[in-house]
Amino acid sequence: MSQFGPALAKGDINNDGLEDVFVGGAFGYAGQFFVQQSDGNFQAYKGADDLKNDVNYEDVDALLFDVENDGDLDLYVVSGDNAFPPQHKMYQDRLYINEGGTFKKDDTKLPKFRESGGCVRACDFDRDGDLDVVVGGRHLPWSYPSPTLSRFLVNEGGIFKDATKSIAPDLIFLGMVTDIVWTDFDGDDDMDFIAVGEWMPITFFENQDNIFKKNNTLIPNSTGWWYSIEKADIDRDGDDDYLIGNLGLNYKYKATPDEPFEVHYDDFDGNGTKDIVLSYYNFGEQYPLRGRSCSSEQVPILADKFPTYDIFAAADMTTVYGEENLENALHYSAQTFASMYVENQGNGKFKMTPLPNEAQISSINDFIIQDFDGDTHDDILLAGNLFTSEIETPRNDAGNGLLLKGDGTGNWTSVSPSKSGLYLPYDVKKIQPVQTANGTYFLFGCNDDTLRIYKSSSANK
Numbered sequence: 001m002s003q004f005g006p007a008l009a010k011g012d013i014n015n016d017g018l019e020d021v022f023v024g025g026a027f028g029y030a031g032q033f034f035v036q037q038s039d040g041n042f043q044a045y046k047g048a049d050d051l052k053n054d055v056n057y058e059d060v061d062a063l064l065f066d067v068e069n070d071g072d073l074d075l076y077v078v079s080g081d082n083a084f085p086p087q088h089k090m091y092q093d094r095l096y097i098n099e100g101g102t103f104k105k106d107d108t109k110l111p112k113f114r115e116s117g118g119c120v121r122a123c124d125f126d127r128d129g130d131l132d133v134v135v136g137g138r139h140l141p142w143s144y145p146s147p148t149l150s151r152f153l154v155n156e157g158g159i160f161k162d163a164t165k166s167i168a169p170d171l172i173f174l175g176m177v178t179d180i181v182w183t184d185f186d187g188d189d190d191m192d193f194i195a196v197g198e199w200m201p202i203t204f205f206e207n208q209d210n211i212f213k214k215n216n217t218l219i220p221n222s223t224g225w226w227y228s229i230e231k232a233d234i235d236r237d238g239d240d241d242y243l244i245g246n247l248g249l250n251y252k253y254k255a256t257p258d259e260p261f262e263v264h265y266d267d268f269d270g271n272g273t274k275d276i277v278l279s280y281y282n283f284g285e286q287y288p289l290r291g292r293s294c295s296s297e298q299v300p301i302l303a304d305k306f307p308t309y310d311i312f313a314a315a316d317m318t319t320v321y322g323e324e325n326l327e328n329a330l331h332y333s334a335q336t337f338a339s340m341y342v343e344n345q346g347n348g349k350f351k352m353t354p355l356p357n358e359a360q361i362s363s364i365n366d367f368i369i370q371d372f373d374g375d376t377h378d379d380i381l382l383a384g385n386l387f388t389s390e391i392e393t394p395r396n397d398a399g400n401g402l403l404l405k406g407d408g409t410g411n412w413t414s415v416s417p418s419k420s421g422l423y424l425p426y427d428v429k430k431i432q433p434v435q436t437a438n439g440t441y442f443l444f445g446c447n448d449d450t451l452r453i454y455k456s457s458s459a460n461k
Contacts, residue, residue: 243341255337290399
């Protein structure tokens with residue numbers, strides 16, 4: 001849970017008409033601005049010394065937007081990580097105000113909250129002329145898979161007030177949020193939003209007179225390990241459709257609505273620390289995922305209860321852990337690991353269709369949706385992978401980035417790497433397109449690795 005950066009954000013920070021880039025830092029490394037020059041190259045920016053002072057934060061997401069309505073872009077950075085105990089000061093999000101080209105950290109404009117964060121998204125939901133933000137909480141440190149608080153911050157004259165309890169109370173302990181998108185999904189001309197996350201259903205928040213009500217039943221059986229969501233009117237019918245990145249179908253773990261992949265989290269052996277128990281179904285019977293050795297290392301009493309491997313192998317979840325213990329535990333069930341295209345059919349109806357097999361070979365952490373080939377239909381550029389895993393499970397690293405050609409009806413055809421030019425066998429967490437004098441560059445933020453940059457060869461290819 002400490003390896004989900006880097007953050008990437010873009011915007012014209014010096015008002016010269018050119019897009020600049022912020023790249024977030026990991027623990028021990030400061031985030032940096034890179035400013036675009038007139039020739040399309042970038043130089044390190046010298047007007048953000050306060051970022052150097054915050055070298056020990058883990059930057060997992062960032063957003064450039066005008067906080068104070070003074071005509072320049074400010075920087076919001078989400079602090080994540082799992083290295084520190086809950087409520088540690090290093091989980092506090094940060095706001096850097098652009099003061100004439102110099103970014104100054106301002107601790108007075110954000111409320112004090114110290115959750116390990118996942119994402120931040122801005123929107124003027126109340127149409128008062130300034131941007132408000134939703135902050136997705138990623139997890140409770142040292143307590144996977146416990147959820148943490150997500151928050152709704154209302155911008156009042158450049159100062160953010162925590163209005164979660166009054167405006168969006170369902171955000172409290174919503175889950176392990178990874179991504180949020182603002183969208184008018186119900187077509188009533190106000191902004192709603194959708195939140196996705198790990199062990200979470202696709203969760204809709206409907207704007208009802210500027211109060212947001214949760215609905216996680218619009219798409220049934222949608223609980224998964226979601227990492228990303230993007231919107232676009234794919235079928236050109238006037239409403240937003242969605243692409244949602246999941247764990248993929250090429251992983252050790254499998255899940256269906258009839259036989260979900262499950263987790264229970266509790267102190268099963270009474271030693272004062274909670275244990276993680278993963279389970280799967282085999283012909284309708286639920287069994288522990290871990291074998292006797294790994295299970296007894298975490299819950300030592302199992303070694304005495306099941307003296308041989310064959311006895312343990314034949315025991316189901318209830319026999320191993322006890323019905324009452326399982327009922328009292330924190331419990332999640334994942335029903336799908338497929339990455340999806342979700343068509344908005346109107347009137348609260350959504351159709352969920354898995355992306356092609358080529359897009360299912362690994363997790364998808366980010367999408368770019370645009371017409372890459374000039375045929376007036378939206379295409380998809382995606383990337384991902386999940387290099388972090390426990391020792392029994394190989395990492396999710398089969399993804400090399402992918403271009404999917406769309407036909408405008410929700411059907412997608414994969415483009416081979418030899419034609420697309422994409423080869424990204426890295427732990428890609430973010431994609432950021434940047435317009436330059438030399439065309440469009442696509443920046444790929446790779447965890448614990450070099451920033452990768454690809455150039456679009458032509459506006460119509």
